[in-house]
Amino acid sequence: IYKTVAEYMKKHKACILALNPGSIQIQREKHVLYQLIKQTTVLFVNLEEARHLTHERKLEIHHLITRLWKLGAKQVIITDSVNGSYGFNGTDLYHCKAFPAKLKEATGAGDAFATGYMGATLSGLPMADALAWGAVNAASSVEHVGPQKGLLTDTQIKARLKKKPSFKSKLI
Numbered sequence: 001i002y003k004t005v006a007e008y009m010k011k012h013k014a015c016i017l018a019l020n021p022g023s024i025q026i027q028r029e030k031h032v033l034y035q036l037i038k039q040t041t042v043l044f045v046n047l048e049e050a051r052h053l054t055h056e057r058k059l060e061i062h063h064l065i066t067r068l069w070k071l072g073a074k075q076v077i078i079t080d081s082v083n084g085s086y087g088f089n090g091t092d093l094y095h096c097k098a099f100p101a102k103l104k105e106a107t108g109a110g111d112a113f114a115t116g117y118m119g120a121t122l123s124g125l126p127m128a129d130a131l132a133w134g135a136v137n138a139a140s141s142v143e144h145v146g147p148q149k150g151l152l153t154d155t156q157i158k159a160r161l162k163k164k165p166s167f168k169s170k171l172i
Helices: 002-011 023-028 031-038 047-054 061-069 109-122 127-142 154-163
Strands: 042-046 075-079 085-088 093-096
Touching (some): 023 031, 042 047, 042 109, 047 061, 047 075, 061 085, 075 109, 085 127, 093 127, 109 127, 109 154, 127 154
Antiparallel strands (some): 075 085, 085 093
């Protein structure tokens, strides 16, 4: 399916593709995955996945995220659990701390982050705000058991951010 989607994206440049490859796809490192990354609008990976995709175990985050960006995605997001997330668009590198949460279970936190991020992006918000939306949605997700409980609406995300006005992504 990756090859089909990559071909579709080449023909339909106005489409937005968010890609969060699973560990199986990354471990296989199929050539077609790298072809799809070239057509990707937003690439979401966690730190370990980023290291695997770039074959780099020791790079600092700014080098690692730049290497991923050079694979062709317009935006690269690396999540790093309790250390927060990083976003790079080829020009600006942002860091967003993890939003405060009482951890119950982490299943689905990365997907919740991506959902929050894409909700903000599709609403026209800039990367810095989208990282905060992702952090809030992921924090809510880890406070519940299972990958779907705790997912928030845009209104709920905005309300949580309003209660913590100092919670912002920072340009680094």
